[in-house]
Amino acid sequence: MSTKTVDLNIRNQARQKYWQGYAVAEISRQLEVPYATVDSWKRREKWDDAPVALRVESAIDIRLCQLINKTEKTERDFNEIELLTKSLERTARIRRYEAGGTEADLNPKIRKRNQGKQQKTGKNFLPEQAVKELNKAFKSSLFPYQRVWLEARDNNRIRNILKSRQIGATWYFAREAAMDAIANGTNQIFLSASKAQAHVFRQYILQFVKDVTGVELRGDPITLSFCNS
Structure with a gap:
């Protein structure tokens, strides 16, 4: 594994811990990374400005990877994977809405209803x-x-x-x-x-x-x- 990959993995761990409420000093101690480095990541990537949906999406993504990489999965694991996948879809819709989308981005039923109405009425x-x-x-x-x-x-x-x-x-x-x-x-x-x-x-x-x-x-x-x- 390259140094760049290791650095990226550690940075992702640091970001996730920060979003979980850990202080920069504690993250520095746990991951054995200089305080200035963690603080630089935080400021450069604007961790404090990240929307809630992105923070939740990141946590879901990490947990999904852990479950998917398990060699032997239980029925409980499969149920959790299904639940997390649905949650990931939900957070993606929230992010589209926050980026200037419409209510239909939050609720697929509204989009489907609107599309049906458009197909029924059409232009003129x-x-x-x-x-x-x-x-x-x-x-x-x-x-x-x-x-x-x-x-x-x-x-x-x-x-x-x-x-x-x-x-x-x-x-x-x-x-x-x-x-x-x-x-x-x-x-x-x-x-x-x-x-x-x-x-x-x-x-x-x-x-x-x-x-x-x-x-x-x-x-x-x-x-x-x-x-x-």
Whole structure:
């Protein structure tokens, strides 16, 4: 065994004894290491600043190594190894939390619940009730001529419309596209003279969904996650 390894082992023993409450002078006497050396280790490695979780983790690690290195283990040894392993996992979660983590780092059940919720809702999630409200709001807001456009959609792939200006065509087709995407999961593409004009459709969709459901759709392009009614 090299001198460096021996020095490291002694230093680890000294640190553990210090965390157990031994004074530097007593550690120096027991390990036969100069007082100044132990005191230097303490200051350089900041033993006093170590969090409680790290101190406990170190003690568990030492005890685990002792048990694992036993040639013949009893049932009691195996039970203690299992208990210490669980404790080691717990202290690791505490350290992640202390390093700026969240409550989910402390409690795996919270993390699992949050992950399940995220998987269920996803981005831009529209629950079934919201879809029903959107469908009702869409149909109840149409003028008679817009209802004709809607009815023509079912029997015509292409609709050629001769219309006057400013009668709500962009407003209508934005809502129709939103409902088509929700009902059928189809992509909606808007072509216009410029990107800014095409984004008018997008803005109408955002406002429509927010006014009816309170959901603020995000992203460009918008990707929906919804439950079909």
